[in-house]
Amino acid sequence: MAHESHRNQVEEIVGRIVASGRRRTMSRQAVIQVIVDCHGHISADDIATRVQEDFPSMDVSTVYRTLETLRELDIVDRVYFADGSTVYHLRDHQHHHLCCEKCGSVQELPVSLMESVEKDLLEEFGFELHQRPLGLFGLCKACRS
Amino acid sequence: MAHESHRNQVEEIVGRIVASGRRRTMSRQAVIQVIVDCHGHISADDIATRVQEDFPSMDVSTVYRTLETLRELDIVDRVYFADGSTVYHLRDHQHHHLCCEKCGSVQELPVSLMESVEKDLLEEFGFELHQRPLGLFGLCKACRS
DNA sequence: ATCTTTGCAAACTTTTTGCACCAAT
DNA sequence: ATTGGTGCAAAAAGTTTGCAAAGAT
Numbered sequence: 001m002a003h004e005s006h007r008n009q010v011e012e013i014v015g016r017i018v019a020s021g022r023r024r025t026m027s028r029q030a031v032i033q034v035i036v037d038c039h040g041h042i043s044a045d046d047i048a049t050r051v052q053e054d055f056p057s058m059d060v061s062t063v064y065r066t067l068e069t070l071r072e073l074d075i076v077d078r079v080y081f082a083d084g085s086t087v088y089h090l091r092d093h094q095h096h097h098l099c100c101e102k103c104g105s106v107q108e109l110p111v112s113l114m115e116s117v118e119k120d121l122l123e124e125f126g127f128e129l130h131q132r133p134l135g136l137f138g139l140c141k142a143c144r145s
Numbered sequence: 146m147a148h149e150s151h152r153n154q155v156e157e158i159v160g161r162i163v164a165s166g167r168r169r170t171m172s173r174q175a176v177i178q179v180i181v182d183c184h185g186h187i188s189a190d191d192i193a194t195r196v197q198e199d200f201p202s203m204d205v206s207t208v209y210r211t212l213e214t215l216r217e218l219d220i221v222d223r224v225y226f227a228d229g230s231t232v233y234h235l236r237d238h239q240h241h242h243l244c245c246e247k248c249g250s251v252q253e254l255p256v257s258l259m260e261s262v263e264k265d266l267l268e269e270f271g272f273e274l275h276q277r278p279l280g281l282f283g284l285c286k287a288c289r290s
Numbered sequence: 291a292t293c294t295t296t297g298c299a300a301a302c303t304t305t306t307t308g309c310a311c312c313a314a315t
Numbered sequence: 316a317t318t319g320g321t322g323c324a325a326a327a328a329g330t331t332t333g334c335a336a337a338g339a340t
Contacts, residue, residue: 023314023319044305059322064305082277084225086304098272107270116261125252126286127243132227134279141271168294168339190329204297209330231329296337306327313320 041087081135100140186232226280245285
């Protein structure tokens with residue numbers, strides 16, 4: 001099952017935290033578990049809600065502090081979507097997002113699709129694009145038909 | 146001078162507000178003046194600060210309410226940048242933004258530069274992109290050399 | 291005179307911080 | 316026993332709202 005197959009990944013990430021000289025704690029493990037399980041992007045508040053199903057005493061501030069630690073270690077990225085929402089996702093998981101304005105689905109988009117733009121920007125403007133993950137909005141295939 | 150040449154544009158926008166059945170007020174005129182004068186994007190807080198130079202009693206809430214009105218009338222757009230900041234700009238002024246991470250300069254980018262991506266998304270994913278103004282980050286020409 | 295808009299204060303949302311207590315090493 | 320991490324409460328930062336007074340028509 002899904003949970004089982006993610007255990008190694010969670011353990012690997014916890015290992016990196018410990019290797020950095022920080023401590024192994026339930027809170028950190030739980031936050032990482034949720035991020036790994038969600039297979040994509042998730043908001044800080046949603047992480048808190050899900051973690052609190054198992055650990056009701058866990059505070060949002062701990063979630064934020066854990067996310068900050070994970071960002072310092074380059075394990076997760078924080079992404080500001082074009083609709084104003086803020087989400088987090090694993091860093092090994094580099095991609096943009098196609099968000100459907102109608103059904104709310106989010107589809108991943110390989111960074112390669114922005115490469116032509118990256119090239120154009122450099123040639124026409126001398127601007128070196130840093131590929132921050134983007135949230136692009138529109139209508140998905142299903143909602144268009 | 147700049148102020149002089151913008152007067153007509155400000156007046157035209159105020160005219161649209163009046164035409165919509167709303168009232169002509171100093172607050173609205175001042176907010177529009179600042180947005181027109183800034184030639185681009187500006188945050189709600191910066192608008193408030195600049196307006197307060199002339200009208201010290203003007204409250205931020207009035208700025209937000211005015212911005213909401215201007216958005217309802219399709220006069221300004223609100224844009225969420227990829228760095229988490231929120232800015233407003235005139236709607237006739239459709240463009241993306243190239244924000245330099247080093248010097249903070251913001252350069253405008255015609256929507257046409259995303260058109261190849263728009264086409265690719267439709268062909269490869271069946272996704273219909275709605276061109277919301279984007280804030281793209283990287284290094285500008287000057288800072289690269 | 292009427293009905294809209296404003297200023298002020300207060301609420302709300304999201305994220306950060308100070309501090310005493312608890313837990314991992 | 317230390318030092319780092321957590322919960323709680325409170326503070327910031329950004330935005331929205333209720334209400335009575337001021338202003339535009």
